[in-house]
Amino acid sequence: AQTVTQSQPEMSVQEAETVTLSCTYDTSESDYYLFWYKQPPSRQMILVIRQEAYKQQNATENRFSVNFQKAAKSFSLKISDSQLGDAAMYFCAWVIQGAQKLVFGQGTRLTINP
C-alpha cells in the first residue's frame, strides 16, 4: 500500500523559533509530487509548499522549506521564525505521476507559544 506517515501528532514551538515537521512515505514509484498543506482553525486547506521528486533542489517558500530525501523517502517541513499565524494542522501529501489522487498523512497539530 502506498502510504504517508506523519509520526508527530502534535508539536509546539516558541514564537520566532524554528520547527521541523516530519513526513515519510512508502512507494515503489520514482516519479511523484509531494505537498505540505496547512489547515488553520477555519479548516480551509491551504497549500504551503510543493516538491517534484525529480528535482534534487529542496523547495523553499519564504519562511517554509523542505528537506527532501528521496532515498530515505522522507519529506520534512521546516518553518523558520515561527509566527502565531502558523498555528494549524499540517498535512503531508503526495501524488504519483499520472494519477489524480492525493494521498494524505494523518496530520501534525502545530502550536505556537507566544
Added chain:
Amino acid sequence: DGGITQSPKYLFRKEGQNVTLSCEQNLNHDAMYWYRQDPGQGLRLIYYSQIVNDFQKGDIAEGYSVSREKKESFPLTVTSAQKNPTAFYLCASSISGASTDTQYFGPGTRLTVL
C-alpha cells in the same frame, strides 16, 4: 474573487435522509474533487471528475453519488446507504486534473447525522 465555495457550512441530517453538499468554483478549472476528513485522519478521496459529464470513484465512494453537469459545479449527495456520514467534507479543484497540478480547496461543510 476567484475561488471555491461550499455550502452550507454546517448541515444536519436525520438518519435515512439523503443530503446534497454544494461545491462551486469560478477558477475555470477542469478537475474537481471531493474528500472526507475524519478526526485523527488525513483526507480521503470520495469522487473526482476531470471533465463535464464524467467522474470516477475514489477510495471511499460507497454511499455517495456525484454529478458534473456544469464545469463550475460538482455536488455531492450523501445517501442513506452511507453508514457513518458524520464528517467534514472538502471540495477541491485543479486546472486539468494532472498529477502535476496543485489542488485548491474550498472552506468545507461539516455534516452531522442526528
